[in-house]
Amino acid sequence: MNCKRVIVEISNYIDGELEVPVRQELEQHLEHCEECKMVVDQTRLTVEIFCDSKPVELPGDVKSRLHDTLRRKLTEAGK
Numbered sequence: 001m002n003c004k005r006v007i008v009e010i011s012n013y014i015d016g017e018l019e020v021p022v023r024q025e026l027e028q029h030l031e032h033c034e035e036c037k038m039v040v041d042q043t044r045l046t047v048e049i050f051c052d053s054k055p056v057e058l059p060g061d062v063k064s065r066l067h068d069t070l071r072r073k074l075t076e077a078g079k
């Protein structure tokens with residue numbers, strides 16, 4: 001499990017649609033990767049906000065930080 005895989009699987013993870021072994025690998029990765037943990041936390045927060053059927057715009061700094069992190073992760077993973 002690497003950062004790119006985490007990003008790819010993130011919505012499945014949050015939706016609870018991952019196979020158990022994959023979820024365990026992902027959770028192990030999160031234990032030692034602060035950036036992916038942050039991305040998961042922020043994404044989960046976003047999903048919860050939308051699932052609550054009260055669409056709330058994320059604060060601009062949170063959104064841009066999340067976006068920057070995702071983009072950096074994908075760029076790094078593609079090297």
Ligand SMILES: [Zn+2]
Pocket residue numbers: 002003006029033035036
């Ligand atoms: Zn990571």
